[in-house]
Amino acid sequence: MKILMFGRGVIATVYGWALQQAGHDVEFYVRPGRSAMYGEAIDLDLLDMRHRVRGQRVAQKWPVRYREELEPDHDFDLIVLSVPHHRLTEAAAFLAPRVGQATVLVFGNIWAEPPAAIGALPVEQVAWGFPQAGGGFGEDGVLRGTLLRSVIFGTLGRPPTDRERAVRQVFREAGLRPREQPDFRGWLWIHFVANAGLHAQGLRLGSLAKLAGATGDLREALLISRELLPLLEARGLDLRRHRRDGLLFRAPTWLTARALAWLTTHVAPVRVNFEAHSDPEAQEPRGICRDVLAEARQLGVAVPRLEAAEPNFAREGTGRV
Ligand SMILES: NC(=O)C1=CN([C@@H]2O[C@H](COP(=O)(O)OP(=O)(O)OC[C@H]3O[C@@H](n4cnc5c(N)ncnc54)[C@H](OP(=O)(O)O)[C@@H]3O)[C@@H](O)[C@H]2O)C=CC1
Ligand SMILES: CC(C)(CO)C(=O)C(=O)O
Known part of the structure; x- marks a missing residue:
């Protein structure tokens, strides 16, 4: 599957890495000019809890691919949108006319009414989730954090659509265990x-x-x-x-x-x-x-x-x- 991680934040990086490890084709969308700034690889120092009870330390330089533009005729199947809650409106407005055929996983904190928070993003193409990972980039540029085995997916009062089920399956195949929240709001x-x-x-x-x-x-x-x-x-x-x-x-x-x-x-x-x-x-x-x-x-x-x-x-x- 072709997967676009929106931004190069903590959560986009941790899950982008896990999804690429599972065999997906992962790219990052970053603002114009940012890819040169970020360099060709991300330094990871993660505690990966997916496969072992005590976790597995992952310390590696992960070579990544960036793109600085997104045309609506792209062929991404999934876009993972994980930005701070106060940036979601702006990010969704950017993505709405560029979403193409992709499913967009909105993956993070939301304090507004969820459908309002995503503005003009077509709701029938959206899946909702929340990371069970966390961490931060240090001053040295290294991303330190944890990836838990569970990951949260939610719905807003109706069963998951085919698209939503497909996203859960992608995460499942990456060694993650989806947990459902039927009242996700x-x-x-x-x-x-x-x-x-x-x-x-x-x-x-x-x-x-x-x-x-x-x-x-x-x-x-x-x-x-x-x-x-x-x-x-x-x-x-x-x-x-x-x-x-x-x-x-x-x-x-x-x-x-x-x-x-x-x-x-x-x-x-x-x-x-x-x-x-x-x-x-x-x-x-x-x-x-x-x-x-x-x-x-x-x-x-x-x-x-x-x-x-x-x-x-x-x-x-x-x-x-
Ligand atoms: N970090 C954590 O431990 C956890 C985070 N979360 C939640 O996950 C979500 C993501 O958090 P996190 O990964 O920490 O966030 P970060 O601040 O690390 O990353 C956000 C990324 O999104 C990019 N971005 C934001 N708006 C735009 C835009 N309009 N266009 C292009 N790029 C954009 C930023 O780029 P730029 O720098 O260029 O602005 C940045 O790369 C949040 O809702 C957070 O609350 C949940 C659990 C744990
Ligand atoms: C618990 C905390 C504050 C740190 O990871 C967090 O960011 C979250 O779960 O949303």
Whole structure:
């Protein structure tokens, strides 16, 4: 299959590598001028959890192919669109007239209504998913991170289409195990408020890397996410459909904060992922916190803990989102 990874970000790279390993023909679309900047190979240092319980370290220079333009008559079968949530509208607008016959896998965080988030992308050609991988590029250009065996796919209230099933099969054949989320919109939003809690605290300390093992700060992160659950209800989400996911925030934090502290320091795939989120200038964490707080204000939902954390993610010089 011909697969185009949109952008050369963390998630596009990790899954692009796994899909190429499975025999697919993988290319990256990057903005004009970027390919020369990126060079011909990507330095990977990954913990690949697909085949072994303790994972397999992958340290290699992966030669890649870039393209800087995309004509609508291209012959890609699949385009993987994985960009920060605040860049999705712009990326979808670029892709909409160029999608051709391809299926587009929208693969990342979304805080808007999903169909609205993809603008003019033809919804019948779209599949929805979420990576179970994570990491970051270091200052040395090396991509460090983890690739888990599971990967999330979701639908918005109807069974998967043939195209959606075909995407799951491609991932399955790459050694990944698809997990279904039938109320994907709800799952995305719960995940988003979980991220908001973690990032609000990570930003206070400098980055998510510093949050690993910090029980007290993780407790505050969980409490922020807990106070955001009413915001999801105010948005019309039925939390009863997501009891298991909500449990992490509702359970006593003396227990969950300790468990998270232990996981982030002692369980290699989680530790490696957190350690790799070391960039104090990363923009998406700030965007996630700002967008959640803006929505809470808009809907009149009280979120005093997130309000108190606002200086950590406010736009420079304003003190406000
Ligand atoms: N990183 C992680 O650990 C995890 C990330 N996610 C989610 O996955 C998604 C992707 O994250 P991640 O891979 O970290 O993101 P990155 O910031 O690493 O990568 C995004 C890539 O998309 C490119 N891009 C964005 N907009 C455009 C555009 N309009 N035209 C061309 N290229 C564009 C960027 O290029 P340029 O630099 O030129 O802007 C960049 O290469 C997000 O939703 C994130 O929340 C989920 C779980 C873990
Ligand atoms: C958990 C975290 C914050 C780090 O990988 C993340 O980015 C995600 O799962 O969305």
